[in-house]
Amino acid sequence: MSDLEHRIIYEDNHLIVINKRSGELVQGDKTGDTPLLESLKDLIKARDKKPGAVFLGAPHRIDRPVSGIVIFAKTSKALSRMSDIFRRKAIQKTYWAITEKAPTKPQGRLIGWMKKNEKQNKSYVKQEETSGYKEAVLNYSLKVSSERYHLIEVNLETGRHHQIRAQLADMGCIIKGDLKYGASRSNPDASISLHARLSKFEHPVKKELLELTAPCPDDKLWSFFEEQLA
Numbered sequence: 001m002s003d004l005e006h007r008i009i010y011e012d013n014h015l016i017v018i019n020k021r022s023g024e025l026v027q028g029d030k031t032g033d034t035p036l037l038e039s040l041k042d043l044i045k046a047r048d049k050k051p052g053a054v055f056l057g058a059p060h061r062i063d064r065p066v067s068g069i070v071i072f073a074k075t076s077k078a079l080s081r082m083s084d085i086f087r088r089k090a091i092q093k094t095y096w097a098i099t100e101k102a103p104t105k106p107q108g109r110l111i112g113w114m115k116k117n118e119k120q121n122k123s124y125v126k127q128e129e130t131s132g133y134k135e136a137v138l139n140y141s142l143k144v145s146s147e148r149y150h151l152i153e154v155n156l157e158t159g160r161h162h163q164i165r166a167q168l169a170d171m172g173c174i175i176k177g178d179l180k181y182g183a184s185r186s187n188p189d190a191s192i193s194l195h196a197r198l199s200k201f202e203h204p205v206k207k208e209l210l211e212l213t214a215p216c217p218d219d220k221l222w223s224f225f226e227e228q229l230a
Helices: 036-047 076-087 163-170 220-228
Strands: 008-011 015-020 067-073 091-099 107-117 122-126 134-145 150-156 194-202 209-213
Touching: 008 209, 015 036, 036 067, 067 076, 091 163, 091 220, 107 163, 122 163, 134 163, 134 220, 150 163
Parallel strands: 067 194
Antiparallel strands: 008 015, 015 067, 091 150, 091 194, 107 122, 107 134, 134 150, 194 209
């Protein structure tokens, strides 16, 4: 079994869900690096001995340095319906973030207004409604701490560019390795310690409830936190 096959979390005739590694692209960009979308197409074509082109669509994406759950659609019907699920926010998206500091309150709801700076590929947060800024809402809770780091669970209500990274940094909880938002040092593998841990939604065709969990990256600190919460 290939590494990519090993990282498949769920698959049927309609969906394929992968545990993305940090550094992998979901879809192609100006770098020209091979994205997961194309790698999965190649895998399906070879594995299932498909003679023609393989259809695969991406109804959402996560940032390149982020790991975790990414959902792909294997049919146009599934793609359309999954895109609608994301548009209607009819999906629970839970992230785990390792931060350098603990939040002052162990749990809370962050409401801010965000704007993306295209040139910097970075988002900025304001605490008051501002023209040109979009509302950004998330809920967080501190789950467990080690001697130096803290694991925060985040549930998104909106899906803004770099939302978790920017809002956690704005409240003083910078994600480990996230130099763009003020981390003290990079991670050795250039990742940031943000992981799309869980997705919960109604299957777009079968209409059954899916609750999918992505194992954490193979790293001592991630393993420590994962074991603490097992």
